[in-house]
Amino acid sequence: MVIRIIRNFFSRIFSEMFKSKKNISLGFYGPPNAGKTSLANRICKDWTGEEIGTVSRVPHETRKVQFREKVDIKYKDNQLSFKLVDTPGIATKIDYEDFLKFKLKKKEAQSRAKEATQGIIDAIKWLDDVNAVVVVLDSTENPYSQVNITIIGNLVARKIPVLIVANKVDAKKSDIKKIEAAFPEYDVVGISAKYGTNMEEFYESLFKLAKKARK
Template sequence: MGLFTDIKDSISRAADRLFATDTQKRIGIYGPPNAGKTTLANRIARDWTGDAIGPESHVPHETRRARRKENVEIKRNGQSVSIDIVDTPGVTTKVDYNEFLEYDMEEEDAVRRSREATEGVAEAMHWLREDVDGVIYVLDSTDDPFTQVNTMLVGIIESQNLPVLIFANKIDLEESNVTRIENAFPQHETVELSALEGQNMDEVYDKIAEYFG
């Protein structure tokens, strides 16, 4: 019964997304830790509302709870799309408190942060399965995209029939390799950008309006 119930619920959610008359869409920003998700979320929010969503940090798992910015209206080429941006915690298969010790945290704080980060991963997965209408998947273009986490998440997104854009972030860095990301996920369009420097944001907004409008 549990399997049939899950299938029925999944079909119901898919139908709700397909036939929804509400133009407000929840777009989740997903990806591994330190890919630049919050930097991108803040860039989008500031450009169109004047306000940031949350603090940015070089410390992994700084975002430990999903944060939402509502009514972000993006206007491009005569088209307008109104979205709620959901900045989610970085998804990983394991959170090790030793990661935080490398940033001069006390052990007690590191353990607490790792526990909160683990809870954040669970929350991000809940949002993905239940509460988003589309996904912006952010990858650090200086890292190898062929990982278990990326393959798993993109597979889940596809199984949910969610529209997805893959953003190859950090093109301002010398080690950036966008082609590697394009080759990893050729079934999806990849848009290159630097959320930190604001490079190629015009194309980013064009694609958001096109995919989620």
Template sequence: MTTFSRTLGNAKKRFSVFLKRFFKKKRTRIGIYGPPNAGKTTLANRIARDWTGDAVGPVSEIPHETRRARRREDIVISGANGHTVTIDIVDTPGVTTKIDYHEFLEFGMEKDEAIIRAREATEGVAEAMHWLREDIDGVIYMLDSTLDPFMQVNIMMIGIIESRKLPVIIVANKIDLPDAAPARIRSAFPQHPVVAISGLEGRNTEELYEKMIQNFA
């Protein structure tokens, strides 16, 4: 191989890498993370329906209903000032420090089914963490605003997200419930933007979309 051929080959490789990086920035992959039953799938469905008319996946009161990451691509969100952001939404399984099959028995499952569900949920958490390490460009971290935000899993996850230097928006969900206290979440994580919403009713989602454009574009 001549020197010219090697130089041309190296130039092509550099240009290929440039193109991949350039086009990757045009579409941001946003992971929706948080504890089980925080409302992640409800929000993913809300975003998808608002901007594409489609849903991402089913919602259930049973914990760990989402056991594999689900993605909806090419969602274009427009802001009031005309700015837009194009994202892929990744709805991830609920992250927790422990999954016990006994919690599924409370929902009427037989023991064998509950054990299988617990194993699938554990695998789902591992998959969600893999996405966070390798394939996520930004995070929406969902919290149930009726619960104490100072849980170990929340502190751990926010720390991991910060260590990766990923942009993050914390969503205080379920403000439609009477015992919601989004102010607790704001005081727990003052270093990050916090948006209080009702994913179920769609309250304050416009504010969330504006924050997504500001932080993820």
């Protein structure tokens, strides 16, 4: 019994050591409808040919944490293996009536709201299990929302390296400079996950982020 406990203890320690060196657990965090799943889908499609989840214009489409194990990404002469963790959008309020505006039926909207609240709780819990985080922000929205500041502040407190992605640069109202001004200490990459714009620069920044995570 004691031998088994000791064996399990060491095997867990060694597996954690190798996991941290070989496979980077990369979380996608941000407010709802910023494009986290669109970006995770873009990466998965680029490197595995398959998508990770569905996207929708209705907020809180992702209500469960979604994974893709072992996504091998190549950039220049380097290759890294990531576990992609796509999380539900974090919000401080959920009102089922907001979903009715998107022509959802009342019961459907209520069920979506209930799942969304649980999704937010799960997303926060998953902060314990990621090595690096891509914070996806909608570049057409005001970046100074407290949710964004709270997410990033929490990652800093946990010493988890952060890359900020300003998504939807294809939109007319997009303003990356506002995001850069709001978070001057971080790398900000402007992309359009939907159209695949500027993904080369994103992968370059992702590899820099991975380097910080592997330290």
